[in-house]
Amino acid sequence: MWARSRLIVCTLVAAVLVLGLTSGLVFGQVYERSETLYVSGTAWGPASDWNPFIAWSKSNTTGTIGLLYETLFMYDPLSDEFIPFLAESGQWTNANTYELKLREGMTWSDGQLITAADVKFTFELGQQYAALWFSPMLLGDKKYLDSVNQIGDYYVLFNFTDPLYQEWDNNLYNIPIVPKHLWEGKTEADITAGANANPVGSGAYMYDTHSSDRNVWVRNENWWGNDVFGAPAPKRIVDIRFSSNNVALGAVIKGDVDLSNNFLPGIATLADKGYVKTYFPAAPYMLAANTAVLFLNTTKAPMDDPAFRRALAYAIKTDDIVNVAYANLVAAASPTGLLPSLSKYDDAAVIASLGWTYDPAEAAAILAAAGYVDVDVDGLVEAPDGSAIALEVTCPFGWTDWMEAISVISDSCKAAGINIEDVTPDYGSWNTALTTATFDMTLNNWAAMSNTPWTLYNLLFRHPIQPIMGSGNFGAYDNQTLFDLVDQLAAVPTTDLAGMQAVCSQIQTIMLTEVPMIPLWYNGLWAQFSDSVWTNWPTDGANTPSRLPTTWSGYWQLGGLLTLTELELVAPPAP
Amino acid sequence: MRRYFARKLFIYVVTFFLAVTIDWLIPRFMPGNPVQNMLSRAAVRAEAAEVMYGYYTRAFGLDVPVWQQYLNFWNALFHGDLGTSIYLFPTPVTKVLMDAVPYDIFLLLPAILLSWFAGNKFGAFAARTKRLDNTVLPLGYILTATPYMWLGILLAWAFGIVLDVFPIAGAYSYTMAPHLSWTFIGSVLKHWFLPFASLFMIFFGGWAIGMRNMIIYELEADYSHYLEALGAPRKLVRKYAFRNAILPQLTGLALQLGVIVAGALVTEVVFSYPGIGYLILAAIQNQDYFLIQGCFLFIIIGVLLANFAIDIAYVLVDPRTRKGMTGETA
Numbered sequence: 001m002w003a004r005s006r007l008i009v010c011t012l013v014a015a016v017l018v019l020g021l022t023s024g025l026v027f028g029q030v031y032e033r034s035e036t037l038y039v040s041g042t043a044w045g046p047a048s049d050w051n052p053f054i055a056w057s058k059s060n061t062t063g064t065i066g067l068l069y070e071t072l073f074m075y076d077p078l079s080d081e082f083i084p085f086l087a088e089s090g091q092w093t094n095a096n097t098y099e100l101k102l103r104e105g106m107t108w109s110d111g112q113l114i115t116a117a118d119v120k121f122t123f124e125l126g127q128q129y130a131a132l133w134f135s136p137m138l139l140g141d142k143k144y145l146d147s148v149n150q151i152g153d154y155y156v157l158f159n160f161t162d163p164l165y166q167e168w169d170n171n172l173y174n175i176p177i178v179p180k181h182l183w184e185g186k187t188e189a190d191i192t193a194g195a196n197a198n199p200v201g202s203g204a205y206m207y208d209t210h211s212s213d214r215n216v217w218v219r220n221e222n223w224w225g226n227d228v229f230g231a232p233a234p235k236r237i238v239d240i241r242f243s244s245n246n247v248a249l250g251a252v253i254k255g256d257v258d259l260s261n262n263f264l265p266g267i268a269t270l271a272d273k274g275y276v277k278t279y280f281p282a283a284p285y286m287l288a289a290n291t292a293v294l295f296l297n298t299t300k301a302p303m304d305d306p307a308f309r310r311a312l313a314y315a316i317k318t319d320d321i322v323n324v325a326y327a328n329l330v331a332a333a334s335p336t337g338l339l340p341s342l343s344k345y346d347d348a349a350v351i352a353s354l355g356w357t358y359d360p361a362e363a364a365a366i367l368a369a370a371g372y373v374d375v376d377v378d379g380l381v382e383a384p385d386g387s388a389i390a391l392e393v394t395c396p397f398g399w400t401d402w403m404e405a406i407s408v409i410s411d412s413c414k415a416a417g418i419n420i421e422d423v424t425p426d427y428g429s430w431n432t433a434l435t436t437a438t439f440d441m442t443l444n445n446w447a448a449m450s451n452t453p454w455t456l457y458n459l460l461f462r463h464p465i466q467p468i469m470g471s472g473n474f475g476a477y478d479n480q481t482l483f484d485l486v487d488q489l490a491a492v493p494t495t496d497l498a499g500m501q502a503v504c505s506q507i508q509t510i511m512l513t514e515v516p517m518i519p520l521w522y523n524g525l526w527a528q529f530s531d532s533v534w535t536n537w538p539t540d541g542a543n544t545p546s547r548l549p550t551t552w553s554g555y556w557q558l559g560g561l562l563t564l565t566e567l568e569l570v571a572p573p574a575p
Numbered sequence: 576m577r578r579y580f581a582r583k584l585f586i587y588v589v590t591f592f593l594a595v596t597i598d599w600l601i602p603r604f605m606p607g608n609p610v611q612n613m614l615s616r617a618a619v620r621a622e623a624a625e626v627m628y629g630y631y632t633r634a635f636g637l638d639v640p641v642w643q644q645y646l647n648f649w650n651a652l653f654h655g656d657l658g659t660s661i662y663l664f665p666t667p668v669t670k671v672l673m674d675a676v677p678y679d680i681f682l683l684l685p686a687i688l689l690s691w692f693a694g695n696k697f698g699a700f701a702a703r704t705k706r707l708d709n710t711v712l713p714l715g716y717i718l719t720a721t722p723y724m725w726l727g728i729l730l731a732w733a734f735g736i737v738l739d740v741f742p743i744a745g746a747y748s749y750t751m752a753p754h755l756s757w758t759f760i761g762s763v764l765k766h767w768f769l770p771f772a773s774l775f776m777i778f779f780g781g782w783a784i785g786m787r788n789m790i791i792y793e794l795e796a797d798y799s800h801y802l803e804a805l806g807a808p809r810k811l812v813r814k815y816a817f818r819n820a821i822l823p824q825l826t827g828l829a830l831q832l833g834v835i836v837a838g839a840l841v842t843e844v845v846f847s848y849p850g851i852g853y854l855i856l857a858a859i860q861n862q863d864y865f866l867i868q869g870c871f872l873f874i875i876i877g878v879l880l881a882n883f884a885i886d887i888a889y890v891l892v893d894p895r896t897r898k899g900m901t902g903e904t905a
Contacts, residue, residue, distance in 0.1 A: 029754040029759075031751065036750065038749060044857075045663060045857060046849075048663040048664060048665065048666045056614065056615075057664065130626040131623060131626045135622075135623055136622045136623060142622065192627075193631075193634070193665055195666070208752075209752055211753075211849070212675060212678075213745060238750075240744075242847045243744075243843055243844045243847040243853060244844050247731075247846075250736055250743050253736075254736070256744075427612070428605065428606070428607040428612055428860060428862045429606050431607065431611070432606065432608060432611065432612070468611065470614060471615075
């Protein structure tokens with residue numbers, strides 16, 4: 001009798017288990033391949049927060065600004081146009097007033113209406129909390145936005161004094177609008193440093209789930225943009241964090257990942273053979289995303305000598321970086337540092353007369369004329385006062401493409417007579433050296449795609465010079481004329497093309513004469529995609545969308561989101 | 576026996592205290608400023624960065640003098656608070672560990688235990704005849720000397736890409752969210768197998784060689800010869816030899832189990848498997864004092880517990896230790 005009842009119990013338990021386990025295919029737990037977009041290449045650590053105001057961690061939860069929270073405008077760098085996004089329109093009604101009209105009928109993902117009160121609230125957060133990255137516009141001695149007024153539910157008036165038009169335009173597509181009804185009760189710690197779990201936004205996608213190596217976004221079926229731009233094609237986006245680039249490569253080739261924004265060396269060969277697709281069918285294969293600039297520490301001899309710096313510019317063989325280190329995935333940069341999308345601000349005459357190309361003979365001539373002679377005949381010059389020159393060019397260890405690049409720099413400079421060693425400290429000490437100006441020369445590529453050349457020059461010539469230069473001008477180059485010009489550029493209205501070009505021309509003249517830093521190459525907007533499930537990817541061809549094929553944080557609002565609305569399935573699912 | 580354990584306990588407490596102090600000190604010797612590194616990952620405007628720098632330095636308790644930070648650390652530790660990670664701000668360190676360590680335990684525990692059992696059995700087996708020994712021993716040496724990342728990548732390439740039998744990345748398929756079903760369990764096991772196999776193979780070689788050496792040594796001992804002279808069956812002699820040989824292997828096993836919490840960094844990188852190893856590396860590179868302290872605290876506790884377990888295991892397993900403790904001689 002005992003045995004029988006035990007048998008019955010066991011059978012029941014087994015049946016429950018079997019039923020439970022096999023019925024576990026609950027809707028939405030296993031993603032349909034034809035509904036899901038797999039991407040990778042942005043996250044390098046596990047997700048830690050969905051707070052749009054914590055600027056440095058958004059890579060690990062890319063899409064927080066762009067998919068979830070949205071900005072007033074989008075900017076398309078390929079066509080140099082502002083696309084009204086949350087805003088329906090915006091214009092300067094006079095020199096100091098900007099009027100914004102919000103689209104009507106938009107809702108947050110919890111159903112509440114999006115109104116001008118949310119916009120006013122978001123900007124006023126910058127007025128209250130100095131820790132928000134856009135607060136210098138509203139708070140402190142450099143502020144120029146005095147007040148934000150709400151007129152009705154859909155009009156916002158921004159009142160300025162001496163507005164910096166260039167920065168304002170830049171902010172229009174970078175400041176995410178957050179819901180007032182959920183954020184007004186938050187404490188300062190929550191707003192400036194909170195994790196903001198289970199976020200509610202206005203965007204095309206909502207937070208679904210995450211684990212330590214993936215973030216899953218699910219489409220917002222009530223997104224306001226469905227009527228304006230069309231609904232984005234994938235129902236889910238799974239953003240995968242691979243531990244290393246070669247694992248990502250394996251996944252792309254297998255077709256497990258649709259869009260990879262990793263830097264994968266050798267993509268040129270794979271693209272040629274048809275394993276992956278890229279934006280351009282031939283070199284440079286990738287769009288230019290930012291400029292890699294070699295910063296020179298102008299507080300240290302001999303980098304404080306403009307002649308030495310100019311000779312250095314002639315001594316670096318950029319072609320080897322492009323062809324060998326990057327295997328044709330990048331292009332050499334303009335000496336002004338401006339990206340191709342901003343090339344209309346390049347003064348061709350200035351570049352023609354002051355620009356440089358690889359010319360070791362010219363480098364030697366400049367060095368000789370400035371008093372740098374090879375006294376001990378070892379092939380390397382010494383300083384005019386006789387002291388030996390032994391410099392280091394650095395990049396963080398593990399950034400393999402940059403490690404190759406600084407190796408090229410070191411080799412070509414040594415061949416031209418300048419003693420430079422390539423050194424690769426770990427990220428922490430490299431970063432400390434960068435921000436405290438204790439390096440000799442190093443690379444930085446924060447000058448990203450932008451609507452204005454001002455962002456590049458604000459990075460290169462950040463002022464005032466402080467003990468810690470955390471956001472630009474790492475070589476502490478001090479030139480008040482140049483600083484004044486950059487400030488002047490900031491205040492030029494963005495519609496005044498001639499005015500901007502004039503100031504840029506002056507900046508470029510000084511920059512190419514003094515050479516405080518050397519723009520070397522355009523880092524690519526790494527993107528390789530697979531046509532196995534999704535098609536109609538953006539490419540350079542005639543019949544494909546002209547958008548940015550990227551999931552990088554900060555690029556969704558440059559048209560990255562619109563890539564998703566243009567995607568199509570290769571084979572529509574069977575009815 | 577009580578005195579034996581009391582003395583052991585005292586030594587462990589002192590060791591724990593010293594180890595944790597060193598654990599706390601070492602990250603702070605690293606050059607560089609973690610808050611500055613964190614802030615500079617986004618090119619923030621200088622004015623905002625200043626405010627944030629002050630705020631975060633206070634938030635992490637880094638603005639007080641060093642000795643006070645040390646006391647705060649012990650205070651927090653006794654409340655079970657390991658602090659907030661800088662690298663993964665604002666996630667608390669305990670949450671980071673709880674999320675990541677189970678993956679490593681799931682991977683390493685079976686690998687270590689199974690390779691220990693199999694390796695020891697195999698090593699003892701190989702010590703029987705010369706011919707077996709000549710084939711098994713080189714295999715063991717090859718396996719244990721193989722660079723792990725090479726073997727891992729080879730397995731991933733062969734089984735994952737060429738034969739396409741196993742997946743090469745993740746803990747479970749990217750097409751599913753965790754839920755209770757055979758599909759999910761199957762996916763977890765499929766993703767687990769290659770990393771497990773690579774670890775198993777490497778550990779196996781080491782145990783096999785060790786056991787084989789110990790058996791041969793024991794078979795040459797006086798008691799073995801005496802038993803043989805008395806006419807005992809070979810099986811009996813080998814059984815006693817095995818029992819003696821297992822003791823140092825037990826020590827090795829316990830020590831390896833003790834450092835499970837350190838994760839398997841290379842496995843995690845090669846197979847893109849989540850875990851704590853990669854996070855420890857990232858924490859070190861980003862000078863995340865609190866995550867480094869937290870991870871190494873667990874490692875210290877793991878190793879001390881393992882040591883303690885060895886002590887108890889020896890008492891249970893080896894009668895000579897039991898007798899020795901109560902003052903009798905063998």
